[in-house]
Amino acid sequence: MIEIDDKIVSADLLRECFACDLTACKGICCVEGNAGAPLEIDEVDTLEREYPNYRPYMTAEGIEAVERQGFMVVDEEGDYTTPLVDDAECAYACRGEGGVTLCAIEKAWQEGRTTFRKPISCHLYPIRLMRFSNGTIGLNYHRWSVCEAARTCGRKLGIPVYKSLREPIIRRFGEEFYRALEAAEELLKQQ
Structure with missing residues (x-):
């Protein structure tokens, strides 16, 4: 997990690959x-x-x-x-x-x-938001069997989950948060 401001982000959003493939699913x-x-x-x-x-x-x-x-x-x-x-x-x-x-x-x-x-939860999918009692928001990667084609396509293209969802992430959390995700990915690559 990675903490960015008041958000807890699953590292899987930076490590796992995903790209919707509507022709398949x-x-x-x-x-x-x-x-x-x-x-x-x-x-x-x-x-x-x-x-x-x-x-x-x-x-x-x-x-x-x-x-x-x-x-x-x-x-x-x-x-x-x-x-x-x-x-x-x-x-x-x-x-x-x-x-x-x-x-x-x-x-x-x-x-x-x-x-x-459209509803932000649909736009952000497969990211699911979780709200904690202290106001913190968790961003989790939801793995669903119906999205296997998207995982395969994402791996083939080398696109991490968060990069495939750039537009909805910015829509919901802003450009600065997205840049923080990019920086976190770079730090993970260096480890």
Whole structure:
């Protein structure tokens, strides 16, 4: 573990490789799992406010799930998560070319229909955030079998987890934090 400011970072984010390979996995991370994607408290209001902008990209089943369950649900641990369709697919999912599952919110963002890209937990994946009672945030590498193709692709390309997630890390924690991760990687290489 590496400490940067008020954050505890798993060294695996610097050592392990990862690069999403949608052609191989088809976006299965938006379909499988035992709960929806974690949501930050402020994202719930944003999801509701921006709903008219990304709703046209959602599936009929996703729209029905949101209208029945709400823009978020509370999971077994008391955390806010995205609602699911039939306890599987994220309600905010949509279909892309070749049967790839994509995020309807991000698709609307790409087309300039919303300023909200997608929940930060989705953008940061496979980094999962953990909040400690003292206010410290932990950044952990979540290994999920459905992402084996991403690990293989990352190793092939030599891209550490954190480098493949540069944009969402900066979005959530800022440029200075990302530079601190780069410096930490250099220090690890020297050991």
